[in-house]
Amino acid sequence: xxxxxxxxxxxxxxxxxxxxxxxxxxxxxxxxxxxxxxxxxxxxxxxxxxxxxxxxxxxxxxxxxxxxxxxxxxxxxxxxxxxxxxxxxxxxxxxxxxxxxxxxxxxxxxxxxxxxxxxxxxxxxxxxxxxxxxxxxxxxxxxxxxxxxxxxxxxxxxxxxxxxxxxxxxxxxxxxxxxxxxxxxxxxxxxxxxxxxxxxxxxxxxxxxxxxxxxxxxxxxxxxxxxxxxxxxxxxxxxxxxxxxxxxxxxxxxxxxxxxxxxxxxxxxxxxxxxxxxxxxxxxxxxxxxxxxxxxxxxxxxxxxxxxxxxxxxxxxxxxxxxx
Numbered sequence: 001x002x003x004x005x006x007x008x009x010x011x012x013x014x015x016x017x018x019x020x021x022x023x024x025x026x027x028x029x030x031x032x033x034x035x036x037x038x039x040x041x042x043x044x045x046x047x048x049x050x051x052x053x054x055x056x057x058x059x060x061x062x063x064x065x066x067x068x069x070x071x072x073x074x075x076x077x078x079x080x081x082x083x084x085x086x087x088x089x090x091x092x093x094x095x096x097x098x099x100x101x102x103x104x105x106x107x108x109x110x111x112x113x114x115x116x117x118x119x120x121x122x123x124x125x126x127x128x129x130x131x132x133x134x135x136x137x138x139x140x141x142x143x144x145x146x147x148x149x150x151x152x153x154x155x156x157x158x159x160x161x162x163x164x165x166x167x168x169x170x171x172x173x174x175x176x177x178x179x180x181x182x183x184x185x186x187x188x189x190x191x192x193x194x195x196x197x198x199x200x201x202x203x204x205x206x207x208x209x210x211x212x213x214x215x216x217x218x219x220x221x222x223x224x225x226x227x228x229x230x231x232x233x234x235x236x237x238x239x240x241x242x243x244x245x246x247x248x249x250x251x252x253x254x255x256x257x258x259x260x261x262x263x264x265x266x267x268x269x270x271x272x273x274x275x276x277x278x279x280x281x282x283x284x285x286x287x288x289x290x291x292x293x294x295x296x297x298x299x300x301x302x303x304x305x306x307x308x309x310x311x312x313x314x315x316x317x318x319x320x321x322x323x324x
Contacts, residue, residue: 007267007321010294010314011305019271020189022298029303031081031313034088038078038099040107043130050111051123052101053130054078056087063094065323066138066167067131070099071124073146073300075200077106082145082300086319095323096135100127102148104204110211115238118150118178119251121158132165139167141323145300146274149174149266150253156264157256169264170322172315173272173299176257177279178248182228184276193274197227205234254279257289265290265322267315269297 016025038054045051053069068090072080078099087097103112103123116123124142131140144152149171156169175181185194202223209217218238224230232244241247270277270293283291294302302315309317 012296016303019273019298022301026301052107054099056097058091067096071144071148121155124155143170153253156260175275176254178252272299274299
């Protein structure tokens, strides 16, 4: 179902108009960070790698809303701005939050030999199992941002209708068709984002070569010109795919959405400069899936005029509403 009526309308700030402005403002504008007081949990995976969960526990009493698991996007971690902001809002409402560092990210930088990607559903299932052991009676609301949105959608599809502590899923600005998104990112207008991601990914390669010296170093004959080229040269072979195109095709959640059997919402923006709006044009009709595409918002931006929420971070409050 594609519905724009299930959420309060997004009205952009009058000085932050357009997809690029929203995206950059969402990233650059300051926010009230909170001191790190989380308890970290190392979760060992079947192949010997580890991910890290950062548990933020509110003062008693803990809300009946259960627990929330937040999953970051490409080149993010538990400390990313959107992860901190959303976690803080849930904590203020008495909801226990787990912020997940994917393989090789954040506190798990040196704990994984294999790369993260959007079909590591077994990693999220391992996180859900650890949360079930920590708080057995809590249903878990799973929220993913950008590429993390792909991961939570693929996880919901993998779980299907089987018994699980997964209560609901929210994906924010997920690139559900990675081939379409890679072509969209090749536009001259998106070059600033390509350069940014390639620089961060190459930095990650250097850190991996330095920290995991028992593994053959990743050597590149030349600097990748795009994220797509990086995925073809590095991510795909390290993850066991023959090419970047195969990696994109096999890990995109779009073909799997019809198999989701847990309440799921996707929120995206028509002017997202990283994710083409056409990805959400024909989503079919599912009682389990609600898709909301706002006219404006950019990529993880959604800086509003402040009329409907306590602050201008519209998307943060929609995450809270989805769980409340």
